[in-house]
Amino acid sequence: xxxxxxxxxxxxxxxxxxxxxxxxxxxxxxxxxxxxxxxxxxxxxxxxxxxxxxxxxxxxxxxxxxxxxxxxxxxxxxxxxxxxxxxxxxxxxxxxxxxxxxxxxxxxxxxxxxxxxxxxxxxxxxxxxxxxxxxxxxxxxxxxxxxxxxxxxxxxxxxxxxxxxxxxxxxxxxxxxxxxxxxxxxxxxxxxxxxxxxxxxxxxxxxxxxxxxxxxxxxxxxxxxxxxxxxxxxxxxxxxxxxxxxxxxxxxxxxxxxxxxxxxxxxxxxxxxxxxxxxxxxxxxxxxxxxxxxxxxxxxxxxxxxxxxxxxxxxxxxxxxxxxxxxxxxxxxxxxxxxxxxxxxxxxxxxxxxxxxxxxxxxxxxxxxxxxxxxxxxxxxxxxxxxxxxxxxxxxxxxxxxxxxxxxxxxxxxxxxxxxxxxxxxxxxxxxxxxxxxxxxxxxxxxxxxxxxxxxxxxxxxxxxxxxxxxxxxxxxxxxxxxxxxxxxxxxxxxxxxxxxxxxxxxxxxxxxxxxxxxxxxxxxxxxxxxxxxxxxxxxxxxxxxxxxxxxxxxxxxxxxxxxxxxxxxxxxxxxxxxxxxxxxxxxxxxxxxxxxxxx
Amino acid sequence: xxxxxxxxxxxxxxxxxxxxxxxxxxxxxxxxxxxxxxxxxxxxxxxxxxxxxxxxxxxxxxxxxxxxxxxxxxxxxxxxxxxxxxxxxxxxxxxxxxxxxxxxxxxxxxxxxxxxxxxxxxxxxxxxxxxxxxxxxxxxxxxxxxxxxxxxxxxxxxxxxxxxxxxxxxxxxxxxxxxxxxxxxxxxxxxxxxxxxxxxxxxxxxxxxxxxxxxxxxxxxxxxxxxxxxxxxxxxxxxxxxxxxxxxxxxxxxxxxxxxxxxxxxxxxxxx
Numbered sequence: 001x002x003x004x005x006x007x008x009x010x011x012x013x014x015x016x017x018x019x020x021x022x023x024x025x026x027x028x029x030x031x032x033x034x035x036x037x038x039x040x041x042x043x044x045x046x047x048x049x050x051x052x053x054x055x056x057x058x059x060x061x062x063x064x065x066x067x068x069x070x071x072x073x074x075x076x077x078x079x080x081x082x083x084x085x086x087x088x089x090x091x092x093x094x095x096x097x098x099x100x101x102x103x104x105x106x107x108x109x110x111x112x113x114x115x116x117x118x119x120x121x122x123x124x125x126x127x128x129x130x131x132x133x134x135x136x137x138x139x140x141x142x143x144x145x146x147x148x149x150x151x152x153x154x155x156x157x158x159x160x161x162x163x164x165x166x167x168x169x170x171x172x173x174x175x176x177x178x179x180x181x182x183x184x185x186x187x188x189x190x191x192x193x194x195x196x197x198x199x200x201x202x203x204x205x206x207x208x209x210x211x212x213x214x215x216x217x218x219x220x221x222x223x224x225x226x227x228x229x230x231x232x233x234x235x236x237x238x239x240x241x242x243x244x245x246x247x248x249x250x251x252x253x254x255x256x257x258x259x260x261x262x263x264x265x266x267x268x269x270x271x272x273x274x275x276x277x278x279x280x281x282x283x284x285x286x287x288x289x290x291x292x293x294x295x296x297x298x299x300x301x302x303x304x305x306x307x308x309x310x311x312x313x314x315x316x317x318x319x320x321x322x323x324x325x326x327x328x329x330x331x332x333x334x335x336x337x338x339x340x341x342x343x344x345x346x347x348x349x350x351x352x353x354x355x356x357x358x359x360x361x362x363x364x365x366x367x368x369x370x371x372x373x374x375x376x377x378x379x380x381x382x383x384x385x386x387x388x389x390x391x392x393x394x395x396x397x398x399x400x401x402x403x404x405x406x407x408x409x410x411x412x413x414x415x416x417x418x419x420x421x422x423x424x425x426x427x428x429x430x431x432x433x434x435x436x437x438x439x440x441x442x443x444x445x446x447x448x449x450x451x452x453x454x455x456x457x458x459x460x461x462x463x464x465x466x467x468x469x470x471x472x473x474x475x476x477x478x479x480x481x482x483x484x485x486x487x488x489x490x491x492x493x494x495x496x497x498x499x500x501x502x503x504x505x506x507x508x509x510x511x512x513x514x515x516x517x518x519x520x521x522x523x524x525x526x527x528x529x530x531x532x533x534x535x536x537x538x539x540x541x542x543x544x545x546x547x548x549x550x551x552x553x554x555x556x557x558x559x560x561x562x563x564x565x566x567x568x569x570x571x572x573x574x575x576x577x578x579x580x581x582x583x584x585x586x587x588x589x590x591x592x593x594x595x596x597x598x599x600x
Numbered sequence: 601x602x603x604x605x606x607x608x609x610x611x612x613x614x615x616x617x618x619x620x621x622x623x624x625x626x627x628x629x630x631x632x633x634x635x636x637x638x639x640x641x642x643x644x645x646x647x648x649x650x651x652x653x654x655x656x657x658x659x660x661x662x663x664x665x666x667x668x669x670x671x672x673x674x675x676x677x678x679x680x681x682x683x684x685x686x687x688x689x690x691x692x693x694x695x696x697x698x699x700x701x702x703x704x705x706x707x708x709x710x711x712x713x714x715x716x717x718x719x720x721x722x723x724x725x726x727x728x729x730x731x732x733x734x735x736x737x738x739x740x741x742x743x744x745x746x747x748x749x750x751x752x753x754x755x756x757x758x759x760x761x762x763x764x765x766x767x768x769x770x771x772x773x774x775x776x777x778x779x780x781x782x783x784x785x786x787x788x789x790x791x792x793x794x795x796x797x798x799x800x801x802x803x804x805x806x807x808x809x810x811x812x813x814x815x816x817x818x819x820x821x822x823x824x825x826x827x828x829x830x831x832x833x834x835x836x837x838x839x840x841x842x843x844x845x846x847x848x849x850x851x852x853x854x855x856x857x858x859x860x861x862x863x864x865x866x867x868x869x870x871x872x
Contacts (some may be wrong), residue, residue: 501791
């Protein structure tokens, strides 16, 4: 059974609904569609991107008021006169205006972290609401009336059961576009925003841009919903665009399932129906009128969040028979997809990375003191030393995650201290992390494909329309190839979080290789691996070395290190205490004393 | 691993005259036919194992074999099928809170410290169940833990987030010890630790056993683990593939081939 049939059935039922249902229910369905469009944007923003917004209702208002003003104003400025002639033209203006406002607000607020971002959205949500109410030309709190109906191919959509089709077609298209986008290279970058920003930046993802993309998309969805609303009601006033509605939209997302696209529809449907139903029922039960539905509603939300914190949609999916769910698995790999072009590796023995007198202070603590080292192509260099010696700190400075207090880091002769990890990734450095950083809910394949982010070119539009399928197939095929190379070819479609910790570390190596780097920084790659796995890793790293890759690794397994690497640098208390060939370093009394032990 | 390998590789042959190990009368932990499934995938199938009082038992095996799953199921973090006898009575389905209260401790693979709390507070939280039961003598245990890990005493006021890898592991073990467990389960205690600290950890494991704490150990340094352990199990693709006294397994050619290797002079040193 294919879920596509379910979608087909849904479309069919929707198509017949206005013919079969009384007008009251058609109106309700219209509202559900309008709300769902806004909530869809919120799913993208909050559920997928991890940015909570209370301000979506303001964007709805922006779309509604722009169109209301343009289509009803008696005298428009000459340069704008064209926009008043049809709701479709005013939609265009509304979308452009909303996108611009979103860009501006995004630039101001998206850098905020933690609870400051939601607070920021409340702030501009309130501001826009009061703006609508205060501006004389927008009718103040009385609002604007007499809006024209939308006409489509000469058909005037002046009744609920007519505009119904427009609303639901737009909603379904928006759902498909959103799903397409999430299921692409740009989509993986967006999905990495929640909990994987440091990792994504190290793979070359511009996380701020990804945030901005979903912020603008969610604002535009809201604006289109507002436009539809305005021309369905043919009247607007500020009330439905206030903070209360902004909170209701969030509720809908929570009820339906904040991270599932179809949850938006479910949440909007349930909240709308429930409100109507409670409003009718409660006065009968309690014997007098009042806003009891809000109280009952609050209780229901609390109960729901306890029973199904992920929302209702994931719960429904959980009840589906397993064979249906098989089809929901991550996109399959096309084995015939062309190989991606590769970077030309520098000549053997060339100096790739050099740290010169790098010092890093955290307040009074000197984590790295005058550290110097160099890595050449076709060489494996090990950095060893006791826990807390400053190895990971040095790694962070080499890879652009952190900036040295003094000293320089040169990559292929270019100074890179001060550059971001994204820029360093661009130049050909790829790394793994001491504490595994992956997206546990995403498939193994998609996690690794994030590593190939910089090897794709296609943008958000192409992804939304799925015009980038060839490139996408190439990226996924590359991810598969790297996974097979590291020995994880059997678990492409498993959730990354379900792998054992040692396998997750290997996954990180595949992800790093997917970037086609010329320098690999591996932070404890063999930790938690067993003998055979270590042997396989050793073989892989040797092969990469012979291909001309430069590798710098931190590792505590001395049997693994001493049998594999070309040179060793030993650190203690932030400084270098020894360096040289493995056999020499192992005999060095200072190293034995500080690290290896063996002198009693 | 094929079933043929399981049959031939049993270090303890299943002959009728040999007393099966799961009849050890003084076992602190005994599990029978324990299975765990993630959806349709069975991560652990019909595993039986026991830990005698005052014993160190180790489980070795490749990544993804189900070692962490096994510990999680015993602890009650994961749902399972089968029987878990702990300290003489049967747990239908282990529940974390109950298991902790009854004297089972787990030091998880990822340590899971309360990073925004001080070292001392982390340790005190380890005695939470004892406090709840009305025991107020845990300051004595706290002193024991500080004696065992002088470094934690030095850093008692520091936030756990600021500790180095080795200190974090010490804190995780110390926190578990605060509950005065009858059985301590250690998941990869040496993960990410430098050789000297790893040796220290192994010494501590041996010292704990001297104090009568039973230990179930999952450890990447298989050779060192077999040196400190009394008994060992090999877990492969969710099943117990081999078992036997640790010394015997350490000399078993198949174990050497698959898990110990020959050239491992550095690992050899870890358990000295």
